[in-house]
Every structure is written in structure tokens, then in C-alpha cells.
Amino acid sequence: IEIEYQIIFALILIELITGVTCTRITGTVNHYLSTKVLKYLVINFSVCLSELFIMLYQILSRRVIQKGAKIRNYGSAVAHLKEELDGELNAIHEAGTWKPERVITSKQGMQVSVQGSEHKILNFCANNYLGLSSHPAVIEAGKKALDEYGAGLSSVRFICGTQDIHKELEEKISKFHNREDTILYISCFDANAGIFEVLLTPGDAVISDELNHASIIDGIRLCKAKRLRYKHKDINDLRSKLEEARASGCRRVLIATDGVFSMDGNVAPLPDMCELAKEFNALTFIDECHATGFLGKTGRGTEEYFKLDNQIDIINSTLGKALGGACGGYTCGPKQLIDLLRQRSRPYLFSNSLPPPVIGSAIKVFDMLMEDSSLVQKVANNTLRFRTKMLDAGFRVIGDGHPICPVMLDDAKLASVFAAKMLDQGIYVIGFSYPVVPKGKARIRVQLSAAHTEKDIDTAVDAFVSIGRELKVIS
Structure with missing residues (x-):
């Protein structure tokens, strides 16, 4: 019992x-x-x-x-993780490639206030190519949109996140690039993440320049197409990759490149690329983040720079650099493609809409560019002045006459020390080293703006010369 x-x-x-x-x-x-x-x-x-x-x-x-x-066990796992990460962080410090974040306490502009500095600092490291980030008219347009349309939409576009100003901006961008339609994203990183997966299938191929921006590389990784890389700006290697893609029976072939490469300031060879695209019946894609608004006679970008008329099939670009500097990206091209992206592009479908103040400011920027292209000429003149003076002083400055002016130093620690000494002299520049650029190719990347004065440029060059002699970079 x-x-x-x-x-x-x-x-x-x-x-x-x-x-x-x-x-x-x-x-x-x-x-x-x-x-x-x-x-x-x-x-x-x-x-x-x-x-x-x-x-x-x-x-x-x-x-x-x-x-x-x-x-x-959980506590032990976290402690072990912290220990491992401390080792990685220490290695970055020891390699001299640590990237500190300096704190700016003012508006973005040619002169900025930096925490820890008593005086204003001349800024030569922003993507503010036209100097419009703090332009009074651009700021006022953003304020007006804030008052009329609110701070944000709290929604994605297809639910209740599309206002009339979003459609207005998309129409203006299409007109500016002379394309059929445009779709807005929260950033160009998102635009690049959203295009390839929708456009390409396992039976297709994408052929990418080996030095394309990280966002293009990451976007391509998301698609299931055959992935090929060609040597940087090497047309012969691009041809061989096109032959390989066609020989393997790929249905749709896409050539993908930056219009301007952000670390080198050089321009993609679009005329030759377009000829190859015609020969192999391939589509063309360019990322115009470092070209839109200021490259070419009226700032239409790399196509205009080469005097090509509507030769590129798909253009991605950003509102976060020359075009107001806030945030936002876009894709423009055939209407059918844009319609499909609205239905299937994951970054578009699952990200909030761009906030009204950003839209309002960007609309104003496009209005200004379509009315007057004098800022385009101003940034070109400033670029020529800086490059000429630096080359005359004995520095190695690479690039294709673009406002991105990489001053080559090669050694990572030297680039970091050089940039710190420049800040001490009131010039804000950044040293770039591996993994942002290849090992042994460290540099100071200088970026010119239409808002820089001749005095600003001469002051920066004088600081480069002084520190360059001190560190034995030049004699």
C-alpha cells in the first residue's frame, strides 16, 4: 500500500x-x-x-x-567575452589604428568648435562639398517642414509614412538625374543593401570593382547571383569577367562600381565601362555618393563629368554629403525597377520614412542646384588650389582632380600622429589606415568644399608643410 x-x-x-x-x-x-x-x-x-x-x-x-x-555560466561567458574583446581593442591601439571620435560642439561648417580646443578649428574632413549643411536657406527649409509636417512619421512608407513632400523630393531627384523614377531610403547604405537582392537571381551575375564601398560589397553579399570582382578600374580584367559570366550562361549581368572612390578620390572609367556593357548586353550601376551635386559641369555627377548622356542604367546616391548633409539615400532608374523596389526592397519596407525636416532641406538643395551651379565651379577652383600647392611642397597627393585629396603617408602610426599634430595647429583632418585602406597605404584624406576660402586653404597647406618637415615627410 x-x-x-x-x-x-x-x-x-x-x-x-x-x-x-x-x-x-x-x-x-x-x-x-x-x-x-x-x-x-x-x-x-x-x-x-x-x-x-x-x-x-x-x-x-x-x-x-x-x-x-x-x-x-552566463556570467562566465560575459566575462570571457570582455576579456577577448579587450585583447582585440588593445591590438587596435598598439597598431596605431584606433579611431577616436572627436566631439563637435557647433554646427557643421568650415570652422567648427571641437571639445577640448579653445579656438575654432578649420574643418577639412567633412563630406560637406558644397558647404550647404549649415546654409541659412537650407536650415530654414528644414524648420518650415518641421513646423508643417512634424518631426517624423513613426511609420514605414507603405503604411502611413508617405507625405506629399516625399513624392515631391523623389520627383525632383528624377528630374535632376533625368531618370524615370526615384525611391528614397533612410541612407545610401540602405539603398545599396536593397537593390541587388531584388534585381538579381541565382541565374544572374554581378561584377564589382574590387575597391567598391563597403555598402556595395555588403549589398552584393545579400543576393544569390554569381559574384565576380575585377581589378580596380581595370577594363581588361572587367572584360574577362564579362566573358566568364556570359560563358557560364548567366541571364542578367550587372556591372557595379563607385562613380568616385572615396578613399582614393579617383573616378571610374565610365566611357569604357559603358562600351563593354553594350558589347556584352550588361546593365550598369554606379554609386554616386561622392559625385552628386558637385562633379561635372552642373553637378550631375560622373556621367556629366565624362559628357555621357543617360548611359548608366541605375544610380544610387546620398542626401548625406553634398546635398544638405543630414541623412537619406536613393535609387533612381527605370520606373518598373523602382516600382519593384517599393514592393520587395527590405530596407525600404522595414525602415521608417525619412523625417520631414530632412526632406524639406533636401528639396531646397535641389532647387538651388537646378537654379545655379556656381558652387560647383567654386569647389573645383578650391580643389585645384590645394592640390597644386601641396604637390609643389613635395607631398604625394593622389586622385583625379576630385575634392577628395588623399595625402599619402603609407605608415599607419605616422598618419595618426600627423593628424593629431594638424589638430594642434587648428586643422581638422583624419588619418586613414587599415582596414579602411590597404595595409601600407595609410593617408590623410583632405576634403575641399565650396565654402572654404583661399585663406583657409593656404592656412591648411602651411600646417601640412610645417608638420611634414617636422616628421621628415618632406624636406
């Missing part, structure tokens, strides 16, 4: 502890309770109750111990 009531208690405990109720358990309990066991339970109630509490205590104790072990 003792074995029988222990079985009953075991069944009851299963239900109490696990919450499991099943016909088999309930039926078994009813069977025993309806027989001699019931009598035994009544007579020996105190004994049974004691047994119940003992069994409950044992089960709960085991549960607490197991939970504690899990917490201790």
Missing part, C-alpha cells in the same frame, strides 16, 4: 510542477483514489502530507540549483 500511495503522489507532483494534465494521469489517480488507497490516505494523512512536502522540497531545490548554475 505504501508503494501505491507514493505512485499517486508522484503523479500529483508531475501535474503540480509541470502543469501537465493528461487523461492517463488523471485516470490513474481516480482509479487509486476510488479503491483501498483512499482509506489509507485518510488514516495516514499526516504521513502522506509530510512525504508530499519532502518531495516538493527536493524538486524545487534541484530547480534552484540548476537555475543558479545557468546564471553562473
Whole structure:
């Protein structure tokens, strides 16, 4: 009889502890309770109750111990992770490639206030190519949109995140680039993440320049197409990759390149690329982040720079550099492609809409560019002045006459020390080294703006010369 009531208690405990109720358990309990066991339970109630509490205590104790072990294991995992990450961080410091974030306490502009500096600093490292980030008219347009349309949409575009100003901006961008349609993204990184997966299938191929921006590389990784890379700006290698793609029976072939390469300031060979695209019946894609608004006679970008008329099939670019400097990216091209992106592009479908102040400011920037292109000429003149003076001083400055002027130093620690000394002299520039650029190719990247004065440029060159002699970069 003792074995029988222990079985009953075991069944009851299963239900109490696990919450499991099943016909088999309930039926078994009813069977025993309806027989001699019931009598035994009544007579020996105190004994049974004691047994119940003992069994409950044992089960709960085991549960607490197991939970504690899990917490201790979790704590050990975090401690181990921290230790490993400390090692990685120390290695970055020792390599001289640590990237500190200097804190600016003013508007973006040619002169900025930097935390820890007593005086204004001349800024030569922003993507503010036209100097419009803090232009009064651009700021006022953003304020007006903020008052009329609010701070944000709290929604994606296809739910309740599309205002008339979003459509207005998309129409202006299409007109500016002379394309059929445009789709806005929260950034150009998102635009690049959203295009390839939608456009290309496993039966297609994408052929990418080996020095394309990280966002293009990451976007291509998301698609299932055959992926090929050609040597930087090497037309012969591009031809061989096109031959390989066609020989493997790929249905759709896309050539993808930056219009301007952000670390080198050089321009993609679009005329030759377009000829190859025609020969192999391939599509063309360019990222124009470092070209839109200021490259070419009227700032239309790399196509205009080469005097090509609508030769590129798909253009991606940003609102976050020359075009106001806030945030936002876009894709423009054939209407059918843009319509498909609105239906299937994941960054578009699952990201909030661009906020109204950004839209309002960008609309104003495009209005200004389509009315007057004098800023385009101003940044070109400033670029020529800086490059000429630096080359005359003995520095190696690479690039294709673009406002991105990489001053080559090669050594990572030297680039970091050089940039720090420039800041001490009131010039804000950044040293770039691996993994942003290849090993042994460290540099100071200088970026010119239409808003820089000749005095600003001469002051920067004088600082370069002084520090260059001190560090024995030039004689």
C-alpha cells in the first residue's frame, strides 16, 4: 500500500510542477483514489502530507540549483567575452589604428568648435562639398517642414509614412538625374543593401570593382547571383569577367562600381565601362555618393563629368554629403525597377520614412542646384588650389582632380600622429589606415568644399608643410 500511495503522489507532483494534465494521469489517480488507497490516505494523512512536502522540497531545490548554475555560466561567458574583446581593442591601439571620435560642439561648417580646443578649428574632413549643411536657406527649409509636417512619421512608407513632400523630393531627384523614377531610403547604405537582392537571381551575375564601398560589397553579399570582382578600374580584367559570366550562361549581368572612390578620390572609367556593357548586353550601376551635386559641369555627377548622356542604367546616391548633409539615400532608374523596389526592397519596407525636416532641406538643395551651379565651379577652383600647392611642397597627393585629396603617408602610426599634430595647429583632418585602406597605404584624406576660402586653404597647406618637415615627410 505504501508503494501505491507514493505512485499517486508522484503523479500529483508531475501535474503540480509541470502543469501537465493528461487523461492517463488523471485516470490513474481516480482509479487509486476510488479503491483501498483512499482509506489509507485518510488514516495516514499526516504521513502522506509530510512525504508530499519532502518531495516538493527536493524538486524545487534541484530547480534552484540548476537555475543558479545557468546564471553562473552566463556570467562566465560575459566575462570571457570582455576579456577577448579587450585583447582585440588593445591590438587596435598598439597598431596605431584606433579611431577616436572627436566631439563637435557647433554646427557643421568650415570652422567648427571641437571639445577640448579653445579656438575654432578649420574643418577639412567633412563630406560637406558644397558647404550647404549649415546654409541659412537650407536650415530654414528644414524648420518650415518641421513646423508643417512634424518631426517624423513613426511609420514605414507603405503604411502611413508617405507625405506629399516625399513624392515631391523623389520627383525632383528624377528630374535632376533625368531618370524615370526615384525611391528614397533612410541612407545610401540602405539603398545599396536593397537593390541587388531584388534585381538579381541565382541565374544572374554581378561584377564589382574590387575597391567598391563597403555598402556595395555588403549589398552584393545579400543576393544569390554569381559574384565576380575585377581589378580596380581595370577594363581588361572587367572584360574577362564579362566573358566568364556570359560563358557560364548567366541571364542578367550587372556591372557595379563607385562613380568616385572615396578613399582614393579617383573616378571610374565610365566611357569604357559603358562600351563593354553594350558589347556584352550588361546593365550598369554606379554609386554616386561622392559625385552628386558637385562633379561635372552642373553637378550631375560622373556621367556629366565624362559628357555621357543617360548611359548608366541605375544610380544610387546620398542626401548625406553634398546635398544638405543630414541623412537619406536613393535609387533612381527605370520606373518598373523602382516600382519593384517599393514592393520587395527590405530596407525600404522595414525602415521608417525619412523625417520631414530632412526632406524639406533636401528639396531646397535641389532647387538651388537646378537654379545655379556656381558652387560647383567654386569647389573645383578650391580643389585645384590645394592640390597644386601641396604637390609643389613635395607631398604625394593622389586622385583625379576630385575634392577628395588623399595625402599619402603609407605608415599607419605616422598618419595618426600627423593628424593629431594638424589638430594642434587648428586643422581638422583624419588619418586613414587599415582596414579602411590597404595595409601600407595609410593617408590623410583632405576634403575641399565650396565654402572654404583661399585663406583657409593656404592656412591648411602651411600646417601640412610645417608638420611634414617636422616628421621628415618632406624636406
